[in-house]
Amino acid sequence: MTLYNVDLYIYDLSQGLAKTLGSLIFRKPVAGVWHTGVVVYGTEYFFGTQGIQFIQPGGTILGHTYRIHNMGKTEVPKELFEEYLRDLADDKFRYDKYHLLDHNCNTFSNEICLFLLNKHIPDYITNLPQEFKQSPLGNFIKPLLDEI
Incomplete structure (x- = not known):
């Protein structure tokens, strides 16, 4: 049994x-x-306005990582994971389903970690959009973001 690190x-x-x-x-x-x-199998996977993307770890246009959080190890083989990604890309994580606050990169990362490890990403990440929507600025901006 091969184990793959998930970060x-x-x-x-x-x-x-x-x-x-x-x-x-x-x-x-x-x-x-x-x-x-x-990051799993030596590749970084993320979701954005162009759908599911994959790159060299740390290769986003966002610069250096703030933190790398080790999520654990998975037994899921790469072939099965890639099949799962294709299914997600055809439905739940198509590019046109992206929403900055409600269905974003963090939603995707959480979904992937649940599939690979049966484990959620940290709450401080997944809770932030809801906290923003409940703020005065969030209440003002959310209708504008919904139009995009």
Whole structure:
């Protein structure tokens, strides 16, 4: 039985700005605005406006990772994982289903980690969009984002 390491690559979309403005927006300290990708089988997988994508680990245009969180090891063979990804790309994670707050890279990373490990990604990542939507700024911006 072969085991494959699964890492969650975490990027700060705000490039540090959330640390400064987070308290104003969220009414509590916020370390970042998170983009995530899952690294397994030597490849980083993520979801965005172009659908499911894969790259060399750390190769996004977002620069360096904020943190690499080891999620564990999986027994799922790469071939089965790739078949699963094709199914997701044809339905649940098509490019036209992307939404910045409601169905994004973190939703995808969580789905992938559930499939590979039966484990969720950290709550501070998955809860942030809901916290933003409940903020005054989020209430104002959400209708605009829904139009995109």
